[in-house]
Amino acid sequence: MNILIVGNGFDLSHYLPTKYDHFMDVMSAIEGKNTGEKVPNLTIHTVHEWMDILDEMFLKNKNSNSFKFEMSFDELFSKIRDIKFIEKAKEYYFIDKINLSAKDVLKTQYKLELNCWYQxxxxxxxxxxxxxxxxxxIEEVLIVAARCIVDIENFHIIENLYQYFVKNKKDGLKIRNRDSKILNFFNAVKIEKYETLKPRPLLKDGSGEETIVINERENINPKFCYGGKIINGFSPELFLDFLYEQLDDFIEIFNLYLELVVNKFLLNCEVxxxxxxxxxxVKIFSFNYTNTYQRLYDSVDVEYLHGSCGEHQNIVLGVSDVKDEALKKLKAYGFTKYHQKLFKDTDYLFLDHFKEKVQIHKKKIEYFEKDFGDSDPTAKKFTRQNLMEVDSKINLNISIWGYSLDISDKDYIIDLFSLNDEMDRNVRVTVYYYDPNAKFSLLNNLLAILNKDKVEKWMKNKWLQFKPNPEIKFGEIISEKTA
Structure with missing residues (x-):
């Protein structure tokens, strides 16, 4: 059985702009588009409330010519740093009809401005x-959040919590400058007004009055406190819930990019x-969110291990695990890939059918050794030969294209390379690489996940091979009418 495992490099091999850089550069272009004056402070509404407001605005003015800020392909990719890549994409795809409507431009701008993770x-x-x-x-932010949560919990007098955010304090517990800069992106700190009494100068008769002075200082944002009040104490759960909701909104922005831009790339030639x-x-396991192989080549059964884009997207973007004890205590598993895969019901089962066949075969061997110990030697020999040489084979030819083999997906990689553990079950793996540097990194990643002996064994037995990426032949130009 021929299985293809694809990562982001597969899309890039077809000049589809799915790199992180591509996404961020296009978002930067959208963010910088002149759409007229916006409300000075978008935080007066949630992003979902703004979407409803904008939908209503465009509905009321659907025949108006006032919304003339749709973006063409060239505008969307005007800030791209990978210019040669986009020039190649323009060579092989119809790009004239790739544009973003004025409504989508404006809604995306609001989403970007209100999203802490994007900022x-x-x-x-x-x-x-x-x-x-x-x-x-993402992991860096979570580590900072965990450290600050522990610090804040050590403030037993809530009224003194503001002292944690005093930058020039020489002694006592205070936030690190770097942590402060990171948390500022996530609205963790807010300017607080407080009153102090200031005595007036004494008059000639010796009398004087105190006046109330309004001052400002940084303190924890009340929205992350119980009941919305600092005096009630900081709620780590509220803050982490906010971070997760913002990450979910960021994922939706990325999904829209894939749906409204990348999936609109239609070939202008045969490939x-x-x-x-x-x-x-005959089967694909995809770490991508796009359906590139099906769209450009053939309809094949695809399992999206990290989810897929679209109207009902279930994209997984997170960390491999929660390591900090404070975060474990708070059950911050929503940021992990494994939680998201389970929660979003992705096709997270990987090679399970074949792993099950291996286990069944192992049980057959155990049964054979127990029940045929005193049987006819010749019959036993042929039965064992069939069991070990024929019944053991699962016959898989696995190609890996554009997938990093990163440690964040180590469980999948361990499963794959366990299929030939005790014997040769006729599982053959080919890892394709873009260039020698990529091959170096891929081998490094495998050695970090598997032990040296296993990698050597697989390569020595020709079960594992590294090969340059297959050539993608972009051929005869086809007209837009027949595309």
Whole structure:
């Protein structure tokens, strides 16, 4: 059975702009589009309330010519850093009809401005290059949140909590400058007004009065406190719920990008995978959110391990695990991939049918050894030979294309490379790589997850091979009418 496992590199091999950089650059272009004056403070409504307001506004003015800020392909990709990539995409796809309506532009702008995760990632756009880096940045925020939660819980006098946010305090517990900068993206701190009494200068007769002075200082945001009041104490659960809701909104923004932009890329030519040893798959396990193989080649059974994009998207974007004890105590598992996969009901079962066949075969061997110990030696020999040489085979030819083999998906990788554990079950794995640097990284990742002996065994026995990516042949141009 021929199985294809695809990651983001498969889409990139077809010049589809699904890199993290591509997404962020397009969002930057949308964010910078002149759509007229917006409300100065969008936080007066939630993002969902704003969507309803904008829908109603466009409905009332559906025949108006006042909304002339739709964005063409060239505008959407005007801030792209990977210029050569986009030029190639323009060569192979019809791009004239790829545009974003004025309504979608404005709604996306509101979503971006109100999304804390986007604002945080935007501030780190130069250091976050890949989706793996993106996951590490999520983990960084969670680590900071956990550290600050522990610190805040050590303030037994709530009235003094503001002292934690005093920047120039020389002694006592205070927030780290770096942590403060990170949490500021997530509205954890808010300016608080408080009153102090200031004595007036004494008059000639010796009398004087105190006056009330209104001051400002940083303190925890009351929205993350019980009952919305600081005096009731900080609620870590409220803050983490907010972070998760914001992450879910960010995922929806990414889904819209895939749906309204990437999935609109229609080929203007014939395309074919050219490689001497390439065999068309009968099943695909996808770590992508797009249906690229089905859309460009053939209808094949696909299981989306991390969810898929679309109207009913169930995209998984998170960290591999929650490691901090404070976060475990607060059950912050909603940020993990495994929680999201279960909660969003993705096709998270990976090679289970074949793993089950291996287990059944192992039980057959146990049964054979127990029940045929005193049987005819010749019959036993042939039965065992059939059991070990024929019945043991699961006959899988697995190709991996554009998938990083990152440790965040180690459970899948361990499952895959357990299929030939005790014997050769005729499982063959080919890992395709883009260039020598990619091959180096892929091998590094495998060694980090599996032990050295296992990787050596698989490669020595030719069960595992590394090969350059198959050539994708973009052929004869087809007209837009027949596309």
């Amino acid at each position: 945080y990632f935007k501030n780190h756009v130069k250091e976050v290059k890949t989706w793996i880096d993106f996951e590490q940045k 074919e995978i050219k490689s001497p040893d390439w065999v068309c798959p």
